[in-house]
Amino acid sequence: MSTEKPKLIPNYAKFIMGGVSGMGATMFVQPLDLVKNRMQLSGEGGSAKVYKNSFDAVRTIIRTEGVTGIYTGLSAGLLRQATYTTARMGFYQSLLDHFNQQYNNQLGFFAKASIGIFAGGVAAYIGTPAEVALIRMTADGKLPPAERRGYKNVFNALYRIAKEEKVTTLWKGATPTVARAMVVNGA
Numbered sequence: 699m700s701t702e703k704p705k706l707i708p709n710y711a712k713f714i715m716g717g718v719s720g721m722g723a724t725m726f727v728q729p730l731d732l733v734k735n736r737m738q739l740s741g742e743g744g745s746a747k748v749y750k751n752s753f754d755a756v757r758t759i760i761r762t763e764g765v766t767g768i769y770t771g772l773s774a775g776l777l778r779q780a781t782y783t784t785a786r787m788g789f790y791q792s793l794l795d796h797f798n799q800q801y802n803n804q805l806g807f808f809a810k811a812s813i814g815i816f817a818g819g820v821a822a823y824i825g826t827p828a829e830v831a832l833i834r835m836t837a838d839g840k841l842p843p844a845e846r847r848g849y850k851n852v853f854n855a856l857y858r859i860a861k862e863e864k865v866t867t868l869w870k871g872a873t874p875t876v877a878r879a880m881v882v883n884g885a
Contacts, residue, residue: 818883
């Protein structure tokens with residue numbers, strides 16, 4: 699029987715693994731996120747519904763925007779995971795380790811939930827600009843051609859939103875985003 703202690707994974711590696719795993723998942727779910735956003739906006743403002751169902755949405759997007767159209771907003775989705783998920787996982791684990799060390803691994807449920815609430819809130823605030831860009835980018839194809847923003851990628855979207863509107867627009871909707879993340883991460 700070995701008496702060696704298992705090697706601990708450093709916190710920076712946990713930050714990276716959390717972000718990379720979130721980014722990997724985004725590669726698969728981005729088309730679903732796009733379809734969800736487009737369907738939620740379909741029929742907005744009294745206009746006619748564009749899609750009958752999810753499959754019709756996918757067919758229509760591919761027909762009108764090409765196969766790569768189902769990945770519209772991918773760069774924003776990846777940045778969201780790189781910011782939000784990395785920060786959420788990293789802050790949680792760092793704070794958990796700190797307080798476990800301070801209290802001899804005797805943290806109760808409410809302490810751990812509080813750490814999750816804090817980590818989720820801070821991470822959501824950090825990730826909100828990427829989320830704003832993601833929503834804008836996925837909604838763009840639903841707009842009439844003359845009104846489309848045509849963002850090239852997430853960085854172009856962030857730059858243009860800040861320049862054409864104002865920097866604070868990047869945090870539009872931050873309050874409910876932060877509140878939701880606090881509830882989800884606390885649970």
